[in-house]
Amino acid sequence: xxxxxxxxxxxxxxxxxxxxxxxxxxxxxxxxxxxxxxxxxxxxxxxxxxxxxxxxxxxxxxxxxxxxxxxxxxxxxxxxxxxxxxxxxxxxxxxxxxxxxxxxxxxxxxxxxxxxxxxxxxxxxxxxxxxxxxxxxxxxxxxxxxxxxxxxxxxxxxxxxxxxxxxxxxxxxxxxxxxxxxxxxxxxxxxxxxxxxxxxxxxxxxxxxxxxxxxxxxxxxxxxxxxxxxxxxxxxxxxxxxxxxxxxxxxxxxxxxxxxxxxxxxxxxxxxxxxxxxxxxxxxxxxxxxxxxxxxxxxxxxxxxxxxxxxxxxxxxxxxxxxxxxxxxxxxxxxxxxxxxxxxxxxxxxxxxxxxxxxxxxxxxxxxxxxxxxxxxxxxxxxxxxxxxxxxxxxxxxxxxxxxxxxxxxxxxxxxxxxxxxxxxxxxxxxxxxxxxxxxxxxxxxxxxxxxxxxxxxxxxxxxxxxxxxxxxxxxxxxxxxxxxxxxxxxxxxxxxxxxxxxxxxxxxxxxxxxxxxxxxxxxxxxxxxxxxxxxxxxxxxxxxxxxxxxxxxxxxxxxxx
Amino acid sequence: xxxxxxxxxxxxxxxxxxxxxxxxxxxxxxxxxxxxxxxxxxxxxxxxxxxxxxxxxxxxxxxxxxxxxxxxxxxxxxxxxxxxxxxxxxxxxxxxxxxxxxxxxxxxxxxxxxxxxxxxxxxxxxxxxxxxxxxxxxxxxxxxxxxxxxxxxxxxxxxxxxxxxxxxxxxxxxx
Ligand SMILES: Cc1ncc(C[n+]2csc(CCOP(=O)(O)OP(=O)(O)O)c2C)c(N)n1
Ligand SMILES: [Mg+2]
Numbered sequence: 131x132x133x134x135x136x137x138x139x140x141x142x143x144x145x146x147x148x149x150x151x152x153x154x155x156x157x158x159x160x161x162x163x164x165x166x167x168x169x170x171x172x173x174x175x176x177x178x179x180x181x182x183x184x185x186x187x188x189x190x191x192x193x194x195x196x197x198x199x200x201x202x203x204x205x206x207x208x209x210x211x212x213x214x215x216x217x218x219x220x221x222x223x224x225x226x227x228x229x230x231x232x233x234x235x236x237x238x239x240x241x242x243x244x245x246x247x248x249x250x251x252x253x254x255x256x257x258x259x260x261x262x263x264x265x266x267x268x269x270x271x272x273x274x275x276x277x278x279x280x281x282x283x284x285x286x287x288x289x290x291x292x293x294x295x296x297x298x299x300x301x302x303x304x305x306x307x308x309x310x311x312x313x314x315x316x317x318x319x320x321x322x323x324x325x326x327x328x329x330x331x332x333x334x335x336x337x338x339x340x341x342x343x344x345x346x347x348x349x350x351x352x353x354x355x356x357x358x359x360x361x362x363x364x365x366x367x368x369x370x371x372x373x374x375x376x377x378x379x380x381x382x383x384x385x386x387x388x389x390x391x392x393x394x395x396x397x398x399x400x401x402x403x404x405x406x407x408x409x410x411x412x413x414x415x416x417x418x419x420x421x422x423x424x425x426x427x428x429x430x431x432x433x434x435x436x437x438x439x440x441x442x443x444x445x446x447x448x449x450x451x452x453x454x455x456x457x458x459x460x461x462x463x464x465x466x467x468x469x470x471x472x473x474x475x476x477x478x479x480x481x482x483x484x485x486x487x488x489x490x491x492x493x494x495x496x497x498x499x500x501x502x503x504x505x506x507x508x509x510x511x512x513x514x515x516x517x518x519x520x521x522x523x524x525x526x527x528x529x530x531x532x533x534x535x536x537x538x539x540x541x542x543x544x545x546x547x548x549x550x551x552x553x554x555x556x557x558x559x560x561x562x563x564x565x566x567x568x569x570x571x572x573x574x575x576x577x578x579x580x581x582x583x584x585x586x587x588x589x590x591x592x593x594x595x596x597x598x599x600x601x602x603x604x605x606x607x608x609x610x611x612x613x614x615x616x617x618x619x620x621x622x623x624x625x626x627x628x629x630x631x632x633x634x635x636x637x638x639x640x641x642x643x644x645x646x647x648x649x650x651x652x653x654x655x656x657x658x659x660x661x662x663x664x665x666x667x668x669x670x671x672x673x674x675x676x677x678x679x680x681x682x683x684x685x686x687x688x689x690x691x692x
Numbered sequence: 693x694x695x696x697x698x699x700x701x702x703x704x705x706x707x708x709x710x711x712x713x714x715x716x717x718x719x720x721x722x723x724x725x726x727x728x729x730x731x732x733x734x735x736x737x738x739x740x741x742x743x744x745x746x747x748x749x750x751x752x753x754x755x756x757x758x759x760x761x762x763x764x765x766x767x768x769x770x771x772x773x774x775x776x777x778x779x780x781x782x783x784x785x786x787x788x789x790x791x792x793x794x795x796x797x798x799x800x801x802x803x804x805x806x807x808x809x810x811x812x813x814x815x816x817x818x819x820x821x822x823x824x825x826x827x828x829x830x831x832x833x834x835x836x837x838x839x840x841x842x843x844x845x846x847x848x849x850x851x852x853x854x855x856x857x858x859x860x861x862x863x864x865x866x867x
Contacts, residue, residue: 247706248706248709251706251709251710251713252713252714252717255760256760256761259706276760308760309763310701310702310760310761310762310763311760432758433754433757433758434751434754434755434758437747437750438751
């Protein structure tokens with residue numbers, strides 16, 4: 131039986147097991163919008179297309195499934211670009227469907243035409259223009275396969291309106307075959323053995339792990355491996371939750387706002403075991419002085435990440451989970467090589483314990499309500515069981531420092547691109563995936579206004595996301611740099627905000643305000659118990675800074691402490 | 693360091709833009725780029741001449757491999773290969789110089805493919821060195837116009853490009 135392209139599209143999503151999409155309509159989506167009207171796929175209509183992509187991204191990060199969004203041509207499509215670039219930098223599996231003007235009009239500067247395939251080429255893992263109705267099923271199958279396999283990433287599929295109107299057959303392929311795409315999952319055994327030899331003879335080893343651990347679902351294996359050999363672990367921002375934040379082997383995050391113990395451990399280490407991390411400049415500081423005494427083992431599924439920023443001694447291309455399995459096997463079998471290992475790293479562990487004790491993360495409690503205190507309270511009240519999204523800026527760094535992430539997929543943050551406005555829609559997406567979980571966006575007064583319109587989406591769909599606004603009256607992170615490096619000239623960064631309680635109420639959500647430390651516990655408890663979406667406007671010390679801090683371009687050991 | 697890389701790609705629209713976008717976006721050099729269909733019409737070869745130290749070339753090769761439409765990347769660093777380029781060059785040719793030009797074209801086994809009152813248009817093919825030598829000789833006569841194709845390259849001997857699928861590599865390192 132012949133079906134329209136739009137019907138074929140919908141059936142393809144169903145065949146792919148998609149039960150939720152985030153979307154926004156327009157002229158070019160109408161065929162598909164109409165066809166979706168008659169199916170069981172949950173459709174969350176957002177208020178801005180950037181919100182749709184971030185929501186699908188939050189859904190993907192929290193659930194491990196591919197996030198799906200659908201938007202119209204032209205401005206609808208261009209509005210997705212920040213969302214796509216955010217997911218691309220953090221390797222999040224998304225499929226973004228954009229609709230396009232009629233094939234015959236493409237290239238004519240038609241109304242609401244944008245070359246979205248051209249625009250998104252450098253920020254997607256791959257993208258497609260569907261030129262013929264008979265290609266829809268194959269392209270959708272490939273798009274989902276590419277998005278979720280290898281190093282995951284966003285894939286955009288552009289569907290012209292005449293293609294969604296044309297008639298064709300629905301037959302969903304059961305296999306994908308892309309001759310030019312075969313990711314490497316299995317780590318080379320010889321290299322893994324070499325790595326294990328290096329580990330056996332190390333005296334000051336550190337595991338440096340990133341988002342790859344979470345993407346490959348390897349946090350259980352990582353924890354087992356670290357425990358088996360008592361190797362301390364530091365996480366990148368993207369890696370938080372990949373190793374329990376309350377574990378005695380955990381050093382905290384490394385890098386620009388990393389802990390003293392993590393940055394010193396890297397600096398004095400003789401062996402860095404990097405897994406699913408890409409040596410981003412915010413993590414390494416000055417690369418010439420990064421881990422100057424260490425050999426580097428690097429395990430990553432993406433060969434381009436290896437030896438890109440830091441020269442690697444033992445590269446292993448493969449899936450971190452798979453490679454960790456092999457490493458665990460070798461460490462269990464090769465008792466001989468590891469028999470003196472514990473004794474030989476003992477001094478190292480003692481040194482680290484002392485760093486942790488002497489220089490813990492801390493903040494001064496004088497002068498007003500401290501944002502760090504609020505985050506500690508959120509951790510205490512949620513016992514680390516909430517799903518936390520963040521915006522970007524100081525709010526993000528304090529969350530990374532003071533909330534202990536105990537499980538993977540509980541930290542949703544724009545690490546690579548640093549997108550203000552990411553956290554709130556991402557939290558909405560996570561809440562859609564986990565309706566019963568407590569989902570909190572830890573926000574800044576600046577960032578929340580970048581996608582504040584999504585409160586209407588949350589209210590409409592009864593998604594009880596809690597937004598804790600650490601309201602310092604500043605674009606705080608930029609202000610911090612001005613304080614430290616631009617003689618306290620706060621140009622552009624002191625911005626008045628609306629009354630967030632009233633804003634929340636106007637949207638039909640709950641609004642709370644906190645001014646004093648004594649109110650924090652009570653009001654947060656009440657807001658978290660409430661089954662409505664809520665803004666909690668917390669007026670914190672406006673001039674608080676994030677410490678420790680490694681100034682941009684300095685080496686990790688040059689930390690400014692509190 | 694100058695390097696020739698051959699890239700086998702799916703013969704689809706947009707692929708050239710993916711490759712050139714990769715080079716411009718990451719700040720890699722393209723000295724020349726030459727694209728055409730292969731024996732298999734679903735596949736094109738791009739021959740790219742680029743420059744960079746070993747680490748940069750390594751990144752270029754890996755980044756090219758990472759593109760979904762790239763079937764195979766051939767780095768001629770580790771292979772014995774032949775390469776040829778074609779140049780069209782229009783030179784001043786008057787009564788005094790015509791003879792000399794003709795002789796040089798013959799020595800270099802080129803061809804005169806167009807003639808006017810005042811000019812010759814010469815076609816010449818060869819490897820980089822030969823072309824450089826020829827152009828150096830002809831330059832004093834007055835080059836009016838010059839177009840180069842950029843080189844194409846192929847492995848020497850029996851070696852051919854295997855068109856099998858991209859294999860998952862047992863990453864003994866850099867994949
Ligand atoms: C879309 C976007 N624009 C600009 C920036 C640059 N930027 C980084 S942090 C920051 C300030 C954020 O202010 P706020 O949300 O109030 O957070 P705070 O640092 O005060 O916690 C800015 C402007 C960014 N990261 N993203
Ligand atoms: Mg602020």
